[in-house]
């Protein structure tokens with residue numbers, strides 16, 4: 001019996017929730033996250049409910065994700081190589097997770113979905129698969145995961161407005177003779193601002209280039225449709241998508257992938273090893289997923305995709321916009337707090353806000369919020385050093401104190417499970433802190 005013979009049977013782990021609506025269809029209640037009742041110690045030893053405002057780093061686990069993993073565990077077994085029933089079942093679940101991720105990203109039927117460890121792993125995988133002589137063009141505003149994997153890249157400075165991003169990409173890609181790849185984020189991990197990825201893909205294709213979109217901060221907040229946007233590759237991480245089980249994905253065109261050296265050399269990637277040498281699989285998924293994959297991570301990732309889709313993006317976006325509006329209005333109202341932005345306060349963004357507080361280092365702010373109020377935020381340069389330096393005007397603006405002694409900021413980020421009380425507690429804490437100056 002092959003894995004496919006049991007592939008279509010009704011499986012409580014891989015079957016999407018009943019009456020799965022279309023992505024923009026009728027709303028269902030937003031699912032809960034684990035840890036909503038977590039209490040943390042603050043100064044004096046008191047316990048207070050944790051206000052997690054650090055979703056952009058890692059989001060908490062959705063309850064349906066945890067349930068899917070728990071349901072899969074009793075039958076957990078090896079994939080792709082066992083004849084036993086549990087192995088067949090686990091293989092079916094793993095491959096079903098691939099289909100789910102393909103649907104979630106709106107990918108073309110022939111796109112590859114390769115499970116990776118995270119976004120960083122996915123960009124590095126693609127970097128290893130570029131045809132010889134590929135020119136990579138990347139904005140300095142990128143997260144290091146998208147900025148650094150390329151041996152040599154054309155780096156574009158932060159554009160002053162979205163149209164300038166398109167113009168700069170157009171200019172950089174013009175006249176490149178060989179293969180080219182434009183790398184751009186869909187939503188900034190520093191400011192939350194949305195990038196004009198459809199226009200950038202259009203320009204890239206006019207020059208015969210491909211586009212890789214870093215969707216790590218986009219997919220937890222907005223519906224992605226790779227086909228409609230005409231993207232070539234997208235990458236993202238499960239742990240930012242409410243599925244913290246160590247899996248991410250590279251989704252996109254298979255041709256470069258099937259011609260490249262296997263990312264890892266080992267079992268699963270090879271068809272045969274004999275006197276004539278090693279015969280690698282052409283199928284990109286097998287070729288680049290050598291070794292035993294993180295099956296539970298893939299099941300978790302797929303469960304998160306299903307849960308968000310089933311909830312409906314209208315409901316998710318509406319609630320996030322409401323909370324984000326409350327957060328940004330509150331920050332704007334605290335004297336001495338300045339929000340960071342590349343394209344101005346009116347530019348659309350996801351639930352991520354970075355800011356500085358006059359007279360305090362970012363570390364002082366973050367430590368006060370945690371130690372006195374039980375609020376978790378991130379401080380530093382968020383693995384986007386050139387961008388944060390740019391936003392802070394190339395100096396520390398009186399807000400130094402990052403681990404490398406240069407400019408840094410505070411980042412508050414929200415998602416499913418964030419409440420009005422979390423937001424209000426942050427604003428009140430900042431108001432009191434600012435008043436100490």
Ligand SMILES: Cc1ncc(COP(=O)(O)O)c(C=O)c1O
Pocket residue numbers: 056057118119120121143145146185187188189214216217237239248383
């Ligand atoms: C926009 C963006 N890209 C890439 C990454 C890297 O993700 P990971 O650490 O999961 O590889 C992050 C993580 O913060 C991110 O925000």
